Amino acid sequence: MSDTWVPSARQQERDAYRRRQSLQSLLIAVLSTLVVGGALIAAVLSAPGWERTRETFFSWDKAVESFPAVLEGFWINVQVFLVSAVCVLVVGLVMAMLKTLRGPVFWPLRALATVYVDVFRGLPLILVLLLVGFGVPALNLTGVPTDPIVLGCIALVLTYSAYVTEVFRAGIESVHPSQRAAARSLGLSGPQSMRYVVLPQAVRRVVPPLLNDLASLTKDSGLISVLGAAIDAVRAAQIETATSFNFTPYVVAGVLFLLLTIPLTRITDRVSRKYGAVPGGGHL
Amino acid sequence: MSPLLSIQNLRKTYGSSVVLRDLSLDVAEHDVVVLIGASGSGKSTLLRCLDLLETVDDGVIELEGREITDPRADADQVRSRIGIVFQSFNLFPHLSVLDNITLAPRKVHKVPAEVARERALAMLERVGLKHRADAYPDHLSGGQQQRVAIARSLVNDPVLMLFDEVTSALDPELVGEVLAMLRDLKSEGMTMLVATHEMGFARQVADEVCFLDGGRVLERGAPEQVLGEPTEERTQQFLKRIIQAGRL
Structure with missing residues (x-):
């Protein structure tokens, strides 16, 4: 259909008014940010101890000098994080599925998953690290790893999987039962319904809390140095x-x-927006 | 007397698709205007624009002589004078029936909790659901939920009620109880704009029927005329399809 619409004078006036309003809001936002930020900076810079603080915390020479050693250490953090994160996601997902199994046959599996989550979510990470890191080698079992980095990763995975299990479980349970009913009615098996219908929706909903746990994991990856x-x-x-x-x-x-x-967060945001913005749209 | 609601040259687009084009319509006080038309003809969009749930792209809507499409108008204030009921009820599932109804009076109109409760119970009595006041929406039938949704709107004393296919999601035997409420409302003098596929209801209750097509009012008039002897070819085609589906 042809469309030769020209905004009416009144609409043009409205649009102009809205533009003025948003410009005004923007100006207020910029101005208030500058004022608050400026005041904070001024307060810090005028503090009597600023010179010493700058020298102690922000010394450029010291930063350059220490950079290689810190970067080398950071590489360990990255490796530990990457390996642990993959294991945490897998273990968490499996545990979450075990917890959401229905029927009396699966009671032992459900109980196992429940006890696991209860225990490892409740124990301080440092305790688990010490128990696994020093306790397991002390057993003197053949075939059991004794490398502190590997043991540290195991401790991290044990603890973080417990958190992630609950995140995934919340996601799975947030998918309305009618979705599973619809999938089953089409002839999909229980596991197939989970794999093709429930999980894709569940995972998308829990990406932000999942990222919380992963960001926390990057930082705690350094704790294995206690070993x-x-x-x-x-x-x-x-x-x-x-x-x-x-x-x-x-x-x-x-x-x-x-x-x-920070890049991790930005990338995940972009990915989940691409695949998750439309409810029920897209694919995993 | 000036009309309660006056719509002039309304235009609404979503991206490149024009949903309402140059639509004009007046509704006098106490009148019931029924909107008919195929899906996608713009009925729902029109109602959503009237309740300022959508920003119009051009044109003017006046309620009681005041322009509500002006960006300077207080949209919350306008919405509190207009009631809208949706096809899918949209009750708040985490609140009981009573709390669903008292939420706006308590939070928006600052009515004391006790007074709000009294009013809500009176309203529930009117819609015949006083005994379900403490139930949660999940435990009600569709018809009951829709009656609660209507009560939730009415309790704010709106000057205009908008109904967006309020019976389309209901089982046939539950449609009657909701339409009966609309009839009651008309007899009490409520001004209403009703989008519906219930032609029988339109014929009995409407003061005026408007046939929407391609985002504008193609034909309007008394129900006997528009539904009985439509002059526009598009209206005739639409009604023919409705008759074939056994809905007239």
């Missing part, structure tokens, strides 16, 4: 600091962690 063998970014910074009492290496480590987690 002694691995020198991760934070431990490396600690060593650097110990020689000079200058805390800049910690700041360097912090920046590296940010460089890892």
